[in-house]
Amino acid sequence: MVRVQKWKVWGSVVEVDVTEAAALPEAAALIADVIDEAESVCDIHRGDAEIHAVNLSQGAPVKVSRRMSALLRSALWVARMTDGAVNPLISEPSDDSVPTVHPEPSFLDVQIDDDVVFAPWGASFDITDTAKADTVGRAAELVAGELECGAAVRIDDVIATAGHCPAGGWQIPVPGDDEIELANGTAMATAFALSDEPSAATDADAVPEWEAVTVIADDALWAYGAAATALMRGGGAIRWIEQHELRARLVDRSGRVYTTGNW
Template sequence: MPLIEALPVGVDTAQWNVWGTVARVVVTDPERLSSAAAVLKAELAAVDRACSRFRDDSELRRACTGRPVTVSPLLAELVAAALTAARETGGDVDPTVGAALCGLGYDRDFAALTGREVAPAVRVFTAPDWRSVRLEDRELTVPAGVLLDLGATAKAVTADRAAARIAAELGVGVLVALGGDIATAGDGPDGGWRVLVRDRPEDPSCTVRLPAGAAMATSSTASRTWGRPGELLHHIVDPRTGRPAPRVWRTVSVAAFSCLRANTLSTAAIVRGHDAPALLGGAPSRLVTPALDVLRLGGWPASFAGLS
């Protein structure tokens, strides 16, 4: 996942574990760090209550009833983001894969999944896809039997929301990183935010400078994995098969004007496989193969300056 490599003078960071990954907040005014961390924790808690598929009391779990349900503004925003990602990728990023993930054994927070023996896969296919989910203002209708999973896009939206809120409320430059999802807001440090892009310690790495207001996302088939005898699974599901996408790419990193957009493209690129370069087009992107070869697209990283 992308890491903050070397912090310039006057910049400070806090980090903690959440959602089976690491949350980091970096600010240009160290005196505002504790307040910034509190804002991020509040955003994380609100999103967890709204859309966790691992909590029986989450608003999303209660809304998956097959009937129209009026939902909170936050859940409406999160579902709208997921449906937008599905539409923009032709269904490669589809929030209706929740049941498929459960069938693969990913039915609890990833931290609790690690080290657990997983039963053989249950092949789960539901006829509806993202186009069967209806959201009109705050009225959400999820077909009966469909379990939404907003994991990818909700994490990116949380990074975008938290960064914007911290910059606005505290008047600081800020970088928020939730695992591989990074969002920035406010005035950045001189020369931009310095970010080390690397998934696993043995992977090839590079250091880039994100301009203030830019974002980045890295999707991986190597980090969130779990297994059973003879099979190693990962969390990025191809909606057309209900199975983890083939490992054409070990990681895909994309820079964009929002973390949501970057995450949408990086996740879809994993699903798209060999056709990922056509999908990514001119987006600054870095793709790593299972053999650890690196493909750079869209002027990576020289074109970052044009994102802000």
């Protein structure tokens, strides 16, 4: 029987499901440690977070911890995979009346050599969302490996599974729909549009605009990145998802549901 524990941390709802009841307390403790490690280095709302040193470096190389380096690499990987749709850099409002001295910073200009980060002048990172997705996958694999049980770990709307699955498989609720069986070792993420957030699509024919996009992928980081990207791609989202051979369910602003053929 699957045992479940939920709590809230890092502004998110965290849930762990394990296939061995006796493993639940230790699983929750392992996950809490993984989350605390990630939050302590990249939560921009914490004054002692390591990411502030990166944001203040302004073109100078800065040495970071191994975990900070890994989370930055994950964020940059998602940015490349999504052609910048999921961007780790914060866009600052600009005053067109003032001539710029430095070019607009790009994630493509960021380099990481071992644990030394080289970011262009003006670059400011916020990698919270990709860090949470990365942490989900890392936590699930850690619990499954350390405790030799099946594990499903969720932070908000990103879920990853690892280890052996329970009898009947992992039955995971899809937001706004019934449960779906999530294959062991895969992940699912749902991205929601903000009520005042328009689609990024500019083409007049790029409809419908999406209310929610759920994507199933091989890992939590890619599931999150793909869902967040599809949400912004308007009518081209389904083709983009199918080009990447992902499983997805999309809901438009009128409540109509679209699914990929492999859903």
